[in-house]
Amino acid sequence: MTVTSVRTPRSSPPSIALIVVAAVLAAVLLVPLGYVVSVVADVGWGTLEPLIFRPRVGELLVNTVLLVVLGVPLTVLLGVGGAWLVERTTLPGRRFWAIVLVAPLAIPAFVSSYGWASAVPSIHGLSGGLLVAVLAYYPLVYLPALATLRGLDPALEESARSLGLGSWAVFARVVLPQLRLAILGGGLIVALHLLAEYGAFAFIRFDTFTTAIVVQYQSTFAGPAAGALGVVLSVLCLTLLVGEAAARGRARYARVGSGAVRAAVPVRLGTLTAPALLALTALGAAAVGVPLASVVRWLAHGSSWSQPELPSALTQTVLLAGGGAIAAMLVALPLAWLTARHPGPLARLLEGSSYVAASLPAIIVALALVTVTLRVLPGLYQTAFTVVLAYVMIFLPRALVPLRAGIAQAPVALEEMARSLGYPPLLARLRVTVPLLVPSLAAGAALAGLGAANELTATLLLAPTGTRTLATQFWSQASAIDYPAAAPYAVALILLSVPAVALMYAQSRRWGAR
Numbered sequence: 001m002t003v004t005s006v007r008t009p010r011s012s013p014p015s016i017a018l019i020v021v022a023a024v025l026a027a028v029l030l031v032p033l034g035y036v037v038s039v040v041a042d043v044g045w046g047t048l049e050p051l052i053f054r055p056r057v058g059e060l061l062v063n064t065v066l067l068v069v070l071g072v073p074l075t076v077l078l079g080v081g082g083a084w085l086v087e088r089t090t091l092p093g094r095r096f097w098a099i100v101l102v103a104p105l106a107i108p109a110f111v112s113s114y115g116w117a118s119a120v121p122s123i124h125g126l127s128g129g130l131l132v133a134v135l136a137y138y139p140l141v142y143l144p145a146l147a148t149l150r151g152l153d154p155a156l157e158e159s160a161r162s163l164g165l166g167s168w169a170v171f172a173r174v175v176l177p178q179l180r181l182a183i184l185g186g187g188l189i190v191a192l193h194l195l196a197e198y199g200a201f202a203f204i205r206f207d208t209f210t211t212a213i214v215v216q217y218q219s220t221f222a223g224p225a226a227g228a229l230g231v232v233l234s235v236l237c238l239t240l241l242v243g244e245a246a247a248r249g250r251a252r253y254a255r256v257g258s259g260a261v262r263a264a265v266p267v268r269l270g271t272l273t274a275p276a277l278l279a280l281t282a283l284g285a286a287a288v289g290v291p292l293a294s295v296v297r298w299l300a301h302g303s304s305w306s307q308p309e310l311p312s313a314l315t316q317t318v319l320l321a322g323g324g325a326i327a328a329m330l331v332a333l334p335l336a337w338l339t340a341r342h343p344g345p346l347a348r349l350l351e352g353s354s355y356v357a358a359s360l361p362a363i364i365v366a367l368a369l370v371t372v373t374l375r376v377l378p379g380l381y382q383t384a385f386t387v388v389l390a391y392v393m394i395f396l397p398r399a400l401v402p403l404r405a406g407i408a409q410a411p412v413a414l415e416e417m418a419r420s421l422g423y424p425p426l427l428a429r430l431r432v433t434v435p436l437l438v439p440s441l442a443a444g445a446a447l448a449g450l451g452a453a454n455e456l457t458a459t460l461l462l463a464p465t466g467t468r469t470l471a472t473q474f475w476s477q478a479s480a481i482d483y484p485a486a487a488p489y490a491v492a493l494i495l496l497s498v499p500a501v502a503l504m505y506a507q508s509r510r511w512g513a514r
Contacts (some may be wrong), residue, residue, distance in 0.1 A: 012460035014342040022334045026353035029331075029393055032360045035368030036234045039227035051228035056212075060229070064208045064236065067129055067194050072187045074134045078283065079141025079186060080179060084171065085276055087149040089267045097280050098146070102139050102505045104287040106497040108454040108471070109136040110199030111490045114478050115291030118298065129206035130496035135287040136200065137193050143504060148182040149175070154265065171267075187246040195237055196361035198457045199475060209233040213363045214457065230364050237359045257304045295494075298487035305490050309468050315493055317453050317469040320384065321496075324391030328399040329441060331392055336400055340407035349405075354396045365393050366461040370427025382464045390458040395451040402507070404413030407433075443507055450500035454493060470496070 040048060052056070086093050086098040104112070113132045116123055123131070152175065160170045198210045209229050216226035223371060269276055339347045357365070369390055371379040380386050410433050418428035456471045463472065474489035 014338055018334055018338055018342075019346070022338050022350045025331050025335065026350045028389075029353050030395065031372060032357055032368040032393060033234070034364045034499060035371055035470065036231055036360075036364065038371075039231060043224050043227055044109050047224055048228050048231065051225055054234060055130065057229065057232065060207060060209050060212050061232065063126060063129075063206065063232075064195065066126055067133065067208065068191050070126075070242075071133050071137075071194050071392075074130065075138040075141050075190045076183055076187055078134065078138040078252040079143075080145045080183065082138075082142050082280070082283070083145035083149055084175070085280070087146060088171075088175070089269050089275055090273070090277075090406060091269060091280075092273065094232065096169055099505070100280070100284045100288065100457065101142050102501060103284070104136055105139045106494055107136070107288065107291050108199075108456075108493055108497070109133065109193075109197055110203065110456060110471075110475065110478075111295070111493060112136045112287070112291045113200035113203040114483070114486065115294035115488065118294045118483050119290055126206065126207045128204040129201050129208075131286075132200050132204065133194055133197065134282075137190045138287075140189045140193070142282075144182035144186045145179055148179050152178055157265075170226075184247055188240060191240050192237060192359055192361075195233060195240075196363070196457075203478070208359055209236070209394055210363050210457070213367075213459075217367065217461065219361075226367065234360055234364055235502065238356070241356070241359050262324040292494075294483075295487050295490045298483045299491070301484040307473075307485060309473055310488055310492070313468040313470050313473045313489065316467060317471070317492075317496070320387055320391070320459075320463075320467075320469060321449045321453035322453035323388045324386070325399070325445040327388050327402065328392045328396050328448040329445050332396060332399040332403050336404040336407055340404050341412075346394075351400070354400055354507040357393050358397050359397070362390070362394050362455060362457040365390050366458040369458075369462060382462060384464060384467075387459060387464075387467075389461045390462055391448070391455065392454040394455065394458065395448040398447035398451055400442045402443040402447070403437070406437045410436045443503060446503050450497055453496050 014239050082097075082101045086094045086101065091097065107115075109132065114136060116128070116132055156174055156178075157170050160174045165173065195208075196210060197208070198214055201208055202211050202214075209232060213226050213229045213233065216229060294354070332354075335351055339351045369386050370381070373386055414432045414436075415428050418432045453469075454471055456475055459467075459469055459472055460475070470489045474486050474493065477483075477486035477489065
Protein backbone atom coordinates (compact mmCIF):
# COMPACT_ATOMS: atom_id res chain seq x y z
CA MET A 1 0.00 0.00 0.00
CA THR A 2 1.43 3.35 -1.03
CA VAL A 3 0.52 6.51 0.81
CA THR A 4 1.02 9.77 -1.04
CA SER A 5 1.04 13.20 0.47
CA VAL A 6 0.16 16.55 -0.99
CA ARG A 7 2.69 19.22 -0.19
CA THR A 8 1.42 22.51 1.11
CA PRO A 9 3.68 25.38 0.10
CA ARG A 10 4.37 26.83 3.54
CA SER A 11 7.66 28.28 2.35
CA SER A 12 6.02 30.87 0.11
CA PRO A 13 4.19 33.38 2.31
CA PRO A 14 0.78 34.71 1.22
CA SER A 15 0.73 37.89 -0.78
CA ILE A 16 0.00 41.17 0.97
CA ALA A 17 -3.01 41.68 -1.30
CA LEU A 18 -4.52 38.34 -0.24
CA ILE A 19 -4.04 39.16 3.45
CA VAL A 20 -5.54 42.64 3.05
CA VAL A 21 -8.57 41.36 1.16
CA ALA A 22 -9.17 38.58 3.70
CA ALA A 23 -8.75 40.99 6.62
CA VAL A 24 -11.23 43.49 5.15
CA LEU A 25 -13.77 40.75 4.53
CA ALA A 26 -13.31 39.41 8.07
CA ALA A 27 -13.87 42.90 9.48
CA VAL A 28 -17.13 43.24 7.54
CA LEU A 29 -18.26 39.82 8.75
CA LEU A 30 -17.75 40.90 12.36
CA VAL A 31 -20.20 43.82 12.04
CA PRO A 32 -23.02 41.87 13.80
CA LEU A 33 -20.76 41.11 16.75
CA GLY A 34 -19.71 44.75 16.80
CA TYR A 35 -23.39 45.71 16.87
CA VAL A 36 -23.95 43.64 20.00
CA VAL A 37 -20.96 45.28 21.70
CA SER A 38 -22.14 48.74 20.61
CA VAL A 39 -25.59 48.14 22.08
CA VAL A 40 -24.04 47.55 25.47
CA ALA A 41 -21.79 50.60 25.08
CA ASP A 42 -24.43 52.98 23.70
CA VAL A 43 -27.38 52.05 25.86
CA GLY A 44 -25.33 51.53 28.98
CA TRP A 45 -25.50 48.83 31.57
CA GLY A 46 -27.75 50.94 33.77
CA THR A 47 -30.46 50.85 31.10
CA LEU A 48 -29.83 47.27 29.97
CA GLU A 49 -29.78 45.72 33.46
CA PRO A 50 -33.51 46.13 34.24
CA LEU A 51 -34.37 45.09 30.68
CA ILE A 52 -32.30 41.91 30.94
CA PHE A 53 -33.14 40.92 34.53
CA ARG A 54 -36.92 40.97 34.23
CA PRO A 55 -39.43 38.12 34.45
CA ARG A 56 -40.17 38.11 30.72
CA VAL A 57 -36.50 37.52 29.86
CA GLY A 58 -36.42 34.73 32.42
CA GLU A 59 -39.37 33.03 30.70
CA LEU A 60 -37.71 33.37 27.30
CA LEU A 61 -34.43 32.05 28.72
CA VAL A 62 -36.15 28.97 30.16
CA ASN A 63 -37.98 28.30 26.88
CA THR A 64 -34.86 28.73 24.77
CA VAL A 65 -32.54 26.73 27.02
CA LEU A 66 -35.05 23.88 27.36
CA LEU A 67 -35.48 23.87 23.60
CA VAL A 68 -31.73 23.42 23.10
CA VAL A 69 -31.11 21.06 26.03
CA LEU A 70 -33.94 18.73 25.00
CA GLY A 71 -33.91 19.26 21.24
CA VAL A 72 -30.23 18.63 20.51
CA PRO A 73 -30.07 15.19 22.20
CA LEU A 74 -33.26 14.15 20.39
CA THR A 75 -31.83 15.16 17.02
CA VAL A 76 -28.60 13.31 17.85
CA LEU A 77 -30.58 10.21 18.79
CA LEU A 78 -32.58 10.26 15.56
CA GLY A 79 -29.65 11.28 13.35
CA VAL A 80 -27.13 8.77 14.67
CA GLY A 81 -29.70 6.01 15.07
CA GLY A 82 -30.98 6.48 11.53
CA ALA A 83 -27.46 6.60 10.06
CA TRP A 84 -26.46 3.42 11.89
CA LEU A 85 -29.59 1.57 10.74
CA VAL A 86 -29.12 2.37 7.05
CA GLU A 87 -25.33 2.00 7.02
CA ARG A 88 -24.47 -0.75 9.47
CA THR A 89 -27.43 -3.16 9.74
CA THR A 90 -29.43 -5.63 7.65
CA LEU A 91 -32.39 -3.24 7.51
CA PRO A 92 -34.52 -4.03 4.44
CA GLY A 93 -34.58 -1.25 1.79
CA ARG A 94 -31.63 0.62 3.27
CA ARG A 95 -31.14 2.87 0.22
CA PHE A 96 -34.80 3.89 0.30
CA TRP A 97 -34.68 4.71 4.00
CA ALA A 98 -31.40 6.59 3.56
CA ILE A 99 -33.19 8.99 1.20
CA VAL A 100 -36.30 9.23 3.39
CA LEU A 101 -34.19 10.24 6.37
CA VAL A 102 -32.57 13.15 4.54
CA ALA A 103 -35.79 14.33 2.85
CA PRO A 104 -36.88 16.74 5.67
CA LEU A 105 -34.02 19.06 4.68
CA ALA A 106 -35.96 19.89 1.52
CA ILE A 107 -38.85 21.21 3.63
CA PRO A 108 -38.10 24.54 5.35
CA ALA A 109 -38.77 24.45 9.09
CA PHE A 110 -41.49 27.08 8.85
CA VAL A 111 -43.24 25.08 6.13
CA SER A 112 -43.08 21.99 8.35
CA SER A 113 -44.55 24.05 11.19
CA TYR A 114 -47.28 25.29 8.83
CA GLY A 115 -48.09 21.69 7.95
CA TRP A 116 -48.34 20.62 11.56
CA ALA A 117 -50.25 23.74 12.67
CA SER A 118 -52.85 23.20 9.95
CA ALA A 119 -53.08 19.46 10.65
CA VAL A 120 -53.13 19.80 14.46
CA PRO A 121 -54.35 23.32 15.35
CA SER A 122 -53.86 22.68 19.08
CA ILE A 123 -50.10 22.24 18.73
CA HIS A 124 -48.22 24.89 20.70
CA GLY A 125 -45.65 25.56 23.39
CA LEU A 126 -42.45 23.71 24.17
CA SER A 127 -43.78 20.30 23.15
CA GLY A 128 -44.89 21.65 19.79
CA GLY A 129 -41.61 23.49 19.30
CA LEU A 130 -39.62 20.36 20.05
CA LEU A 131 -41.73 18.26 17.69
CA VAL A 132 -41.37 20.63 14.74
CA ALA A 133 -37.71 21.50 15.35
CA VAL A 134 -36.47 17.96 15.91
CA LEU A 135 -38.27 16.65 12.82
CA ALA A 136 -36.90 19.51 10.70
CA TYR A 137 -33.29 19.51 11.92
CA TYR A 138 -32.28 15.94 12.77
CA PRO A 139 -30.88 15.44 9.21
CA LEU A 140 -28.15 17.97 10.13
CA VAL A 141 -26.79 15.27 12.46
CA TYR A 142 -27.79 12.35 10.23
CA LEU A 143 -25.69 13.46 7.23
CA PRO A 144 -22.32 13.86 8.99
CA ALA A 145 -22.96 10.67 10.97
CA LEU A 146 -23.73 8.82 7.73
CA ALA A 147 -20.53 10.09 6.11
CA THR A 148 -18.46 9.14 9.16
CA LEU A 149 -19.91 5.63 9.32
CA ARG A 150 -19.15 5.07 5.64
CA GLY A 151 -15.56 6.15 6.21
CA LEU A 152 -14.87 3.99 9.28
CA ASP A 153 -12.42 1.14 8.89
CA PRO A 154 -14.45 -2.07 9.49
CA ALA A 155 -11.30 -3.72 10.81
CA LEU A 156 -11.77 -1.75 14.05
CA GLU A 157 -15.15 -3.35 14.63
CA GLU A 158 -13.93 -6.78 13.60
CA SER A 159 -11.07 -6.54 16.09
CA ALA A 160 -13.50 -5.64 18.85
CA ARG A 161 -15.73 -8.60 18.00
CA SER A 162 -12.72 -10.91 18.00
CA LEU A 163 -12.13 -9.84 21.60
CA GLY A 164 -15.59 -11.09 22.54
CA LEU A 165 -17.66 -7.89 22.35
CA GLY A 166 -21.23 -8.14 21.10
CA SER A 167 -22.79 -5.92 18.41
CA TRP A 168 -24.19 -3.36 20.86
CA ALA A 169 -20.94 -3.25 22.84
CA VAL A 170 -19.00 -2.70 19.60
CA PHE A 171 -21.30 0.18 18.71
CA ALA A 172 -20.99 1.78 22.14
CA ARG A 173 -17.23 1.29 22.63
CA VAL A 174 -15.86 1.49 19.06
CA VAL A 175 -18.32 3.15 16.67
CA LEU A 176 -19.84 5.83 18.89
CA PRO A 177 -16.51 7.40 19.96
CA GLN A 178 -15.58 7.72 16.27
CA LEU A 179 -18.80 9.68 15.72
CA ARG A 180 -17.83 12.29 18.30
CA LEU A 181 -16.93 15.02 15.82
CA ALA A 182 -20.03 14.38 13.70
CA ILE A 183 -22.23 14.52 16.79
CA LEU A 184 -20.61 17.66 18.20
CA GLY A 185 -20.57 19.44 14.83
CA GLY A 186 -24.09 18.45 13.88
CA GLY A 187 -25.36 19.19 17.38
CA LEU A 188 -23.81 22.65 17.30
CA ILE A 189 -25.45 23.44 13.95
CA VAL A 190 -28.80 22.21 15.27
CA ALA A 191 -28.44 24.29 18.45
CA LEU A 192 -27.66 27.44 16.47
CA HIS A 193 -30.65 26.78 14.23
CA LEU A 194 -32.86 26.37 17.29
CA LEU A 195 -31.66 29.69 18.68
CA ALA A 196 -32.13 31.49 15.36
CA GLU A 197 -35.45 29.99 14.20
CA TYR A 198 -38.38 32.39 14.00
CA GLY A 199 -41.10 31.30 11.59
CA ALA A 200 -41.47 27.71 12.79
CA PHE A 201 -42.01 28.78 16.41
CA ALA A 202 -44.16 31.81 15.63
CA PHE A 203 -46.65 29.52 13.83
CA ILE A 204 -47.21 27.40 16.93
CA ARG A 205 -47.12 30.27 19.44
CA PHE A 206 -43.90 29.23 21.17
CA ASP A 207 -41.93 32.21 22.43
CA THR A 208 -38.13 32.22 22.22
CA PHE A 209 -35.59 35.04 22.21
CA THR A 210 -35.73 35.28 18.43
CA THR A 211 -39.53 35.53 18.23
CA ALA A 212 -39.51 38.10 21.04
CA ILE A 213 -36.83 40.18 19.32
CA VAL A 214 -38.87 40.30 16.11
CA VAL A 215 -41.93 41.46 18.09
CA GLN A 216 -39.85 44.12 19.87
CA TYR A 217 -38.36 45.26 16.56
CA GLN A 218 -41.80 45.64 15.02
CA SER A 219 -43.04 47.69 17.98
CA THR A 220 -39.99 49.77 18.95
CA PHE A 221 -37.75 49.56 15.82
CA ALA A 222 -34.61 48.13 17.38
CA GLY A 223 -35.05 49.94 20.67
CA PRO A 224 -33.26 49.14 23.94
CA ALA A 225 -35.57 46.19 24.71
CA ALA A 226 -34.72 44.47 21.42
CA GLY A 227 -31.04 45.25 22.01
CA ALA A 228 -31.15 43.71 25.49
CA LEU A 229 -32.70 40.51 24.15
CA GLY A 230 -30.13 40.48 21.36
CA VAL A 231 -27.27 40.70 23.87
CA VAL A 232 -28.57 37.68 25.80
CA LEU A 233 -29.14 35.68 22.61
CA SER A 234 -25.65 36.50 21.32
CA VAL A 235 -24.11 35.40 24.62
CA LEU A 236 -25.97 32.08 24.33
CA CYS A 237 -24.67 31.56 20.78
CA LEU A 238 -21.07 32.38 21.64
CA THR A 239 -21.29 30.12 24.71
CA LEU A 240 -22.34 27.27 22.43
CA LEU A 241 -19.36 27.90 20.15
CA VAL A 242 -16.90 27.87 23.04
CA GLY A 243 -18.53 24.80 24.59
CA GLU A 244 -18.42 22.84 21.32
CA ALA A 245 -14.76 23.73 20.77
CA ALA A 246 -13.89 22.60 24.31
CA ALA A 247 -15.85 19.36 23.98
CA ARG A 248 -14.20 18.59 20.64
CA GLY A 249 -10.77 18.69 22.26
CA ARG A 250 -7.62 17.76 20.37
CA ALA A 251 -8.24 14.06 19.87
CA ARG A 252 -7.19 12.69 16.48
CA TYR A 253 -9.60 10.61 14.44
CA ALA A 254 -7.69 10.19 11.19
CA ARG A 255 -6.02 6.95 10.12
CA VAL A 256 -2.92 6.42 8.02
CA GLY A 257 -3.58 4.57 4.75
CA SER A 258 -6.85 3.60 3.16
CA GLY A 259 -7.87 1.05 5.74
CA ALA A 260 -9.88 -2.01 4.80
CA VAL A 261 -11.23 -1.83 1.28
CA ARG A 262 -14.13 -4.22 1.98
CA ALA A 263 -17.49 -3.13 3.30
CA ALA A 264 -18.35 -3.61 6.95
CA VAL A 265 -20.29 -6.74 7.85
CA PRO A 266 -23.84 -5.51 8.63
CA VAL A 267 -25.31 -6.20 12.04
CA ARG A 268 -28.26 -8.57 11.94
CA LEU A 269 -31.34 -6.95 13.41
CA GLY A 270 -33.27 -10.18 13.76
CA THR A 271 -36.38 -9.62 15.86
CA LEU A 272 -35.66 -5.87 15.92
CA THR A 273 -36.29 -5.57 12.16
CA ALA A 274 -40.03 -4.95 12.51
CA PRO A 275 -39.68 -2.33 15.31
CA ALA A 276 -36.93 -0.57 13.32
CA LEU A 277 -39.09 -0.41 10.19
CA LEU A 278 -42.05 0.80 12.24
CA ALA A 279 -39.94 3.54 13.86
CA LEU A 280 -38.55 4.73 10.51
CA THR A 281 -42.03 4.72 8.99
CA ALA A 282 -43.36 6.83 11.85
CA LEU A 283 -40.42 9.22 11.58
CA GLY A 284 -40.82 9.62 7.82
CA ALA A 285 -44.56 10.15 8.16
CA ALA A 286 -44.11 12.79 10.86
CA ALA A 287 -41.20 14.65 9.24
CA VAL A 288 -42.26 14.43 5.59
CA GLY A 289 -45.73 12.95 5.33
CA VAL A 290 -47.62 15.40 7.55
CA PRO A 291 -46.18 18.61 6.01
CA LEU A 292 -46.62 17.35 2.43
CA ALA A 293 -50.13 16.06 3.13
CA SER A 294 -51.11 19.43 4.56
CA VAL A 295 -49.68 21.28 1.57
CA VAL A 296 -51.50 18.97 -0.87
CA ARG A 297 -54.74 19.29 1.09
CA TRP A 298 -54.64 23.09 0.98
CA LEU A 299 -53.70 23.04 -2.69
CA ALA A 300 -56.91 21.15 -3.37
CA HIS A 301 -58.97 23.99 -1.89
CA GLY A 302 -60.16 26.20 -4.72
CA SER A 303 -57.78 27.79 -7.24
CA SER A 304 -54.71 27.90 -5.02
CA TRP A 305 -52.29 28.14 -7.93
CA SER A 306 -53.88 31.34 -9.23
CA GLN A 307 -51.61 33.58 -7.16
CA PRO A 308 -50.62 36.63 -9.24
CA GLU A 309 -47.53 37.25 -7.08
CA LEU A 310 -46.16 33.71 -7.46
CA PRO A 311 -44.12 34.27 -10.68
CA SER A 312 -42.68 37.50 -9.32
CA ALA A 313 -41.87 35.91 -5.96
CA LEU A 314 -40.15 32.99 -7.69
CA THR A 315 -38.09 35.34 -9.87
CA GLN A 316 -37.04 37.57 -6.97
CA THR A 317 -36.17 34.53 -4.83
CA VAL A 318 -33.94 33.12 -7.56
CA LEU A 319 -32.27 36.50 -8.12
CA LEU A 320 -31.64 37.26 -4.43
CA ALA A 321 -30.64 33.70 -3.53
CA GLY A 322 -28.45 33.48 -6.63
CA GLY A 323 -26.83 36.80 -5.79
CA GLY A 324 -26.26 35.62 -2.22
CA ALA A 325 -24.72 32.35 -3.43
CA ILE A 326 -22.36 34.08 -5.86
CA ALA A 327 -21.38 36.72 -3.31
CA ALA A 328 -20.76 34.05 -0.68
CA MET A 329 -18.43 32.18 -3.03
CA LEU A 330 -16.53 35.37 -3.88
CA VAL A 331 -16.07 36.16 -0.19
CA ALA A 332 -15.21 32.55 0.67
CA LEU A 333 -12.54 32.21 -2.03
CA PRO A 334 -9.78 34.38 -0.49
CA LEU A 335 -10.53 33.09 3.02
CA ALA A 336 -10.50 29.46 1.86
CA TRP A 337 -7.33 29.99 -0.21
CA LEU A 338 -5.50 31.57 2.71
CA THR A 339 -6.58 28.77 5.07
CA ALA A 340 -5.81 25.89 2.71
CA ARG A 341 -2.59 27.15 1.09
CA HIS A 342 -1.11 29.26 3.90
CA PRO A 343 -2.27 27.71 7.19
CA GLY A 344 -1.28 29.46 10.36
CA PRO A 345 -2.59 31.58 13.25
CA LEU A 346 -3.54 34.49 10.97
CA ALA A 347 -5.47 32.24 8.61
CA ARG A 348 -7.30 30.56 11.49
CA LEU A 349 -8.16 33.95 12.99
CA LEU A 350 -9.56 35.33 9.76
CA GLU A 351 -11.47 32.15 8.97
CA GLY A 352 -12.86 32.03 12.50
CA SER A 353 -14.47 35.43 12.00
CA SER A 354 -16.81 33.88 9.43
CA TYR A 355 -17.99 31.24 11.91
CA VAL A 356 -18.50 33.78 14.69
CA ALA A 357 -20.62 35.95 12.40
CA ALA A 358 -22.62 33.01 11.09
CA SER A 359 -23.25 31.69 14.61
CA LEU A 360 -25.29 34.77 15.47
CA PRO A 361 -29.01 34.48 14.61
CA ALA A 362 -30.31 36.09 11.46
CA ILE A 363 -32.30 38.57 13.51
CA ILE A 364 -29.07 39.92 15.09
CA VAL A 365 -27.44 40.17 11.65
CA ALA A 366 -30.49 42.01 10.33
CA LEU A 367 -30.62 44.42 13.27
CA ALA A 368 -26.91 45.12 12.86
CA LEU A 369 -27.28 45.93 9.18
CA VAL A 370 -30.35 48.09 9.86
CA THR A 371 -28.41 50.09 12.44
CA VAL A 372 -25.26 50.44 10.31
CA THR A 373 -27.10 51.45 7.15
CA LEU A 374 -29.30 53.99 8.94
CA ARG A 375 -26.40 55.59 10.80
CA VAL A 376 -23.51 55.29 8.35
CA LEU A 377 -24.79 54.35 4.88
CA PRO A 378 -28.44 55.41 4.63
CA GLY A 379 -28.40 54.92 0.88
CA LEU A 380 -28.06 51.18 1.40
CA TYR A 381 -31.00 50.86 3.80
CA GLN A 382 -33.58 48.36 2.52
CA THR A 383 -31.75 47.60 -0.71
CA ALA A 384 -31.00 44.33 -2.46
CA PHE A 385 -27.31 44.85 -1.63
CA THR A 386 -28.06 44.75 2.11
CA VAL A 387 -30.16 41.59 1.72
CA VAL A 388 -27.37 39.84 -0.18
CA LEU A 389 -24.82 40.99 2.41
CA ALA A 390 -26.97 39.47 5.15
CA TYR A 391 -27.13 36.19 3.21
CA VAL A 392 -23.33 36.18 2.96
CA MET A 393 -22.90 36.75 6.69
CA ILE A 394 -25.39 34.06 7.63
CA PHE A 395 -24.49 31.35 5.12
CA LEU A 396 -20.78 31.91 4.40
CA PRO A 397 -19.65 28.69 6.18
CA ARG A 398 -21.79 26.67 3.77
CA ALA A 399 -19.69 28.06 0.93
CA LEU A 400 -16.39 28.09 2.81
CA VAL A 401 -16.22 24.46 3.95
CA PRO A 402 -16.51 22.70 0.55
CA LEU A 403 -14.34 25.32 -1.16
CA ARG A 404 -11.59 24.97 1.44
CA ALA A 405 -11.68 21.19 1.03
CA GLY A 406 -11.47 21.54 -2.75
CA ILE A 407 -8.48 23.87 -2.60
CA ALA A 408 -6.71 21.58 -0.13
CA GLN A 409 -7.16 18.61 -2.49
CA ALA A 410 -6.01 20.45 -5.63
CA PRO A 411 -2.36 19.39 -6.26
CA VAL A 412 0.01 22.32 -5.91
CA ALA A 413 2.47 20.50 -8.18
CA LEU A 414 0.21 21.08 -11.19
CA GLU A 415 0.36 24.83 -10.61
CA GLU A 416 4.11 24.70 -10.27
CA MET A 417 4.40 22.75 -13.53
CA ALA A 418 2.32 25.39 -15.31
CA ARG A 419 4.52 28.15 -13.90
CA SER A 420 7.63 26.26 -15.03
CA LEU A 421 6.18 26.41 -18.56
CA GLY A 422 6.05 30.19 -18.40
CA TYR A 423 2.55 30.90 -17.08
CA PRO A 424 2.30 33.77 -14.56
CA PRO A 425 1.05 32.67 -11.09
CA LEU A 426 -2.48 34.07 -11.56
CA LEU A 427 -2.90 32.59 -15.03
CA ALA A 428 -1.55 29.24 -13.81
CA ARG A 429 -4.21 29.16 -11.09
CA LEU A 430 -6.96 30.10 -13.53
CA ARG A 431 -5.91 27.49 -16.08
CA VAL A 432 -5.05 24.64 -13.70
CA THR A 433 -6.58 25.03 -10.23
CA VAL A 434 -9.92 26.73 -10.91
CA PRO A 435 -11.22 23.92 -13.18
CA LEU A 436 -10.44 21.46 -10.38
CA LEU A 437 -12.54 23.57 -8.00
CA VAL A 438 -15.73 23.50 -10.09
CA PRO A 439 -17.39 20.71 -8.03
CA SER A 440 -16.56 22.51 -4.78
CA LEU A 441 -17.73 25.84 -6.15
CA ALA A 442 -21.00 24.26 -7.29
CA ALA A 443 -21.54 22.53 -3.93
CA GLY A 444 -20.85 25.67 -1.92
CA ALA A 445 -23.02 27.85 -4.13
CA ALA A 446 -25.89 25.35 -3.97
CA LEU A 447 -25.77 25.10 -0.19
CA ALA A 448 -25.53 28.86 0.32
CA GLY A 449 -28.28 29.44 -2.24
CA LEU A 450 -30.54 26.91 -0.49
CA GLY A 451 -30.18 28.74 2.79
CA ALA A 452 -30.74 32.13 1.16
CA ALA A 453 -33.88 30.97 -0.67
CA ASN A 454 -35.42 29.74 2.58
CA GLU A 455 -34.23 32.60 4.79
CA LEU A 456 -37.16 34.47 6.33
CA THR A 457 -36.21 36.75 9.23
CA ALA A 458 -33.47 38.84 7.64
CA THR A 459 -35.42 39.08 4.38
CA LEU A 460 -38.50 40.40 6.21
CA LEU A 461 -36.47 43.11 7.95
CA LEU A 462 -34.06 44.12 5.18
CA ALA A 463 -35.81 43.63 1.83
CA PRO A 464 -36.78 46.75 -0.15
CA THR A 465 -40.40 47.79 0.00
CA GLY A 466 -42.41 45.73 -2.47
CA THR A 467 -39.94 42.84 -2.53
CA ARG A 468 -41.66 39.48 -2.57
CA THR A 469 -39.79 36.24 -2.13
CA LEU A 470 -41.31 32.80 -1.84
CA ALA A 471 -40.50 32.75 1.88
CA THR A 472 -41.96 36.19 2.65
CA GLN A 473 -45.07 35.59 0.52
CA PHE A 474 -45.61 32.23 2.16
CA TRP A 475 -45.24 33.88 5.56
CA SER A 476 -47.62 36.69 4.64
CA GLN A 477 -50.37 34.32 3.54
CA ALA A 478 -49.87 31.69 6.24
CA SER A 479 -49.67 34.18 9.10
CA ALA A 480 -53.01 35.56 7.88
CA ILE A 481 -54.42 31.99 8.19
CA ASP A 482 -54.93 31.87 4.42
CA TYR A 483 -53.46 28.37 4.17
CA PRO A 484 -54.70 27.63 0.62
CA ALA A 485 -52.97 30.78 -0.69
CA ALA A 486 -49.75 29.86 1.16
CA ALA A 487 -49.62 26.31 -0.25
CA PRO A 488 -48.23 27.15 -3.74
CA TYR A 489 -45.35 29.09 -2.19
CA ALA A 490 -44.60 26.11 0.06
CA VAL A 491 -44.49 23.80 -2.96
CA ALA A 492 -42.18 26.17 -4.83
CA LEU A 493 -39.83 26.39 -1.83
CA ILE A 494 -39.67 22.60 -1.55
CA LEU A 495 -39.01 22.15 -5.27
CA LEU A 496 -36.21 24.73 -5.12
CA SER A 497 -34.66 22.91 -2.16
CA VAL A 498 -34.64 19.40 -3.65
CA PRO A 499 -31.54 19.79 -5.91
CA ALA A 500 -29.38 21.23 -3.13
CA VAL A 501 -30.48 18.53 -0.66
CA ALA A 502 -29.74 15.84 -3.24
CA LEU A 503 -26.28 17.35 -3.69
CA MET A 504 -25.70 17.36 0.08
CA TYR A 505 -26.69 13.69 0.29
CA ALA A 506 -24.45 12.73 -2.64
CA GLN A 507 -21.52 14.68 -1.17
CA SER A 508 -21.90 12.96 2.20
CA ARG A 509 -21.79 9.52 0.56
CA ARG A 510 -18.77 10.41 -1.58
CA TRP A 511 -16.94 11.88 1.41
CA GLY A 512 -17.56 8.80 3.48
CA ALA A 513 -16.42 6.50 0.67
CA ARG A 514 -12.92 8.07 0.51
